[in-house]
Amino acid sequence: MTAARARLICLIVFAAALLAVPHVLPAFGATFWVNIVAEILIWSLLAASVNLLLGFTGLLSFGQALYFGFGMYGVALSINNWDVGFLPALLIGIAAASAMALATGIFAVRLTWHYFAIITVVFSLIFYFAAMSTKWLTGGDDGMSFSPPPVLEIGDFSLTLADTTTQYYVILAVVAVAFAVKALIVNSPLGLSFKAVRENHRRAALIGINVFRTRLVAFVIAGALAGTSGALFAFFGRYASASYMFYHVSGEAVVWAVVGGSGALLGPLFGAGSLIIFREIASNFWENYLLAVGAITILVVMFAPRGIAGAWNDMLQALTTRSGHASDTVADTAPAVRNNALPEER
């Protein structure tokens, strides 16, 4: 069995497990955990937006919470003011986040590494403070709540988020589509040009890639992913709050992305999943569980810079090559971050 086939089988098993969640977990009396898995799926999209920038384009953003916040407010404001349905609200949220990513990205992607990380934090802080002080519009710290419209309504038949199982499948569907789109993009010629820019932006420019535009496109796509995450989280919590735009939310997303494996497509899901499950279990009996999260973050960067997904791929590779077949594919996980990227950029 080749590593590629093993990975495919694992993916199918994983997808089946996600589909089974709302039926299996309640059978064990763990209905509460259905919502936790839903939350993991939502946050993994925010981590995926960091992952796309860091792992595939070589840009470390510390401000993705801004686009998450725009996704949230896109949904909350459009439902409260214009009384729109589920799908339009979702799309408005994503569009608002993408537009914001475009407007800020035009400036941000001119910078790299340290400077890029700082300017993304600064942009998110500006809008965080602005959202905090415009209470009449955003509700500030307290946020604003709304009642979510039905997802689908045909005659008497209607699907609403009030039902935990329906809500779970709606979230799973949107997240699956987002991850599929991300996978398609990453494996397309556009995705290759992302990687070319990550590896060496001068060489990329010399073979005719417009480095600025490539980075900007990646930044807008990442903003759309973060916006999708925020829009879903607004539906999930039935409210939007400016506090989710603070840089600690961005930092958490970076931690999930790095722990999960910043060069792997499903890394964000593993990172957000393992750390949120850890939080749910540990916070019951240990108030200061964040101590361990901080330590895990540092240890992963030190000893496993390719994260959980990197370690998992290495293991699959080792297992499948030992069984006698030469592996024909190399795991497409990129090295987490290139060591040489920094001096070259300065």
Add this chain to the structure above:
Amino acid sequence: MNEFVLALAVNGLVWGLIIALIALGLSIIFGLLDVINMAHGDFFMLGTVGGLAIAVSTGSFWLALLIVPLIGLLLGAAIEWLVIRPTLRQASLTIVTTFGLSMIIQETVRATYGPQPRRMAAPIDGTIPLFGIDYDLYRIAAAIFSALCLAAFFLFLNRTKIGTWIRAVRHDPETATSLGIPVAQITAFTFALGTAMALLGGVIAAPITTVEFRTGIDILPFCFMAVIIGGLGNLQGTVAAAIMLAVLEGLVTSVVDPTTARIASLAFMSAVLLLRPHGLFSGATR
């Protein structure tokens, strides 16, 4: 009214001098190690908490002012050895490790010291009349002491052997190595010194701010603004920018609310980052 504005400007100057001390620590760490230290605000917070704890247990604020920076030196050296050095190869990822460090420091303080905010009595009582209001004497003393520390720092950097070594390593680590300068130790010492300066700033600020595990979160963006506007790695620029920003924010808050003032300085900082990435004073000596 005009006098009130002047008092706000003085208040800004006091904060600016304290912030300059902290931001200078951030700036030397960045200049030498290329590390964006997300935990720097928490080092400051450790200074306020440590200052309060030692002042309460020994009954002397001045003892705290002496001990806490020394603790900072040791702590900085330990952190450099444990956390920073192993991840220095991937300079960009040190943002992530120091963010993890920030979580660890905040949670440690919350677990041991408690989550409730506290206030510290000023070690110097009394007020002096200043521009028509009674101004705390301690704030004036804090400003003077911070200014003395800043002067001492620049004397140390420019007039001592270790200071010269630090500048040499900043300038060109490879040549410094070949000249026999112990680069690894100098790097560790610089991180420790930067940490100690943040803790020192914390002790000085403890009587005029709230003391709790979250104090560092607010101070970090301000320090970054000073470092960026002054020019990453430009030490004099950092000091000038910290004082300028604090005075300007103090003045602007007499007209608009503090949040708007903060937004204005952040927007100003983005403009500097984009138009003059080496800082506002990039023409001056580096």
